[in-house]
Amino acid sequence: MERNLTILLNKIPEERSQYSRLVDEKENYMRENLKRNINSPSIRFYNGNLSDSSLPDIDLAIISDTEKMVMVFELKWFIEPSEQREAIEKSKEIGKGISQLLKLSIAKNSKPKMFYEALSVDDTYEFIFTVVSENIIGLGSVQKSEIPVINMNHLIRKFKRVQSFGELSKWLIRREYLPVENKHFISVEILSKIGQWEVMWWGHRPIIDTEYL
Numbered sequence: 001m002e003r004n005l006t007i008l009l010n011k012i013p014e015e016r017s018q019y020s021r022l023v024d025e026k027e028n029y030m031r032e033n034l035k036r037n038i039n040s041p042s043i044r045f046y047n048g049n050l051s052d053s054s055l056p057d058i059d060l061a062i063i064s065d066t067e068k069m070v071m072v073f074e075l076k077w078f079i080e081p082s083e084q085r086e087a088i089e090k091s092k093e094i095g096k097g098i099s100q101l102l103k104l105s106i107a108k109n110s111k112p113k114m115f116y117e118a119l120s121v122d123d124t125y126e127f128i129f130t131v132v133s134e135n136i137i138g139l140g141s142v143q144k145s146e147i148p149v150i151n152m153n154h155l156i157r158k159f160k161r162v163q164s165f166g167e168l169s170k171w172l173i174r175r176e177y178l179p180v181e182n183k184h185f186i187s188v189e190i191l192s193k194i195g196q197w198e199v200m201w202w203g204h205r206p207i208i209d210t211e212y213l
Helices: 002-011 013-037 084-110 112-119 152-162 165-173
Strands: 043-048 058-064 069-076 126-133 149-151 185-194 197-206
Touching (some): 013 069, 013 152, 058 112, 069 165, 084 149, 126 152, 152 165
Parallel strands (some): 126 149
Antiparallel strands (some): 043 058, 058 069, 185 197
C-alpha cells in the first residue's frame, strides 16, 4: 500500500511536490549512509555546486588523500520497479544520471582547476565518476562505457571487503560488479500455471554459494 501510494503521488501533478521532497530525503539518507560506511581517517567528503553554475551539482564526492583518488557519485533513489513499464521509466532516470556525470567528466578535463579548488585536490589525483542507485541500476540500453552504475549496498560491501579506492575503482571500471552467465548464474525455464493456463517463463539460478564481490 505504501509503495502504491508513493507511485500515485508522482503521477498526480498537484502531489508531485510531496514526492520530490521524499526523493530529496532519501538522497540525503543515501549520502549519509555512504559517508558512514565508506570512511577512514584519510577520507574527506564534499557535496555542493561548482563555480560554473551551468554544471550539475556534485551529489557526493569521496576523496582519499592517501590514495590520491576522488570518487564522484550521482545519487539516484526511486521506488523499485515491479513491472516492465516501470523498469523502462526508471532506467531513463538512470540515463539522466549518467548524462549528468558525463557533463562533469568533460568539464573536469577542460576546466580541471575548478574541480581542484572545490575539492581541495591537485592534478595528481585520479577521478572516477559513478552513478550510485538505491535499487535498480537500469537496463542495458541506457548504459555508457565511461560511467559505471552500481547498487549502493553492493558498493558498500565491496569497499568494506577491499578497503582500497584503487581496488574499488578497478572493480567499477571493469564492470566486475555484474554477474556473468554460466559463471555466477544460469538461465532456466520455469513452468508457470495460472488456473487452466500454463506458460513457459524464464528465470535465473545462482551457481555459486558466496557473493561475487
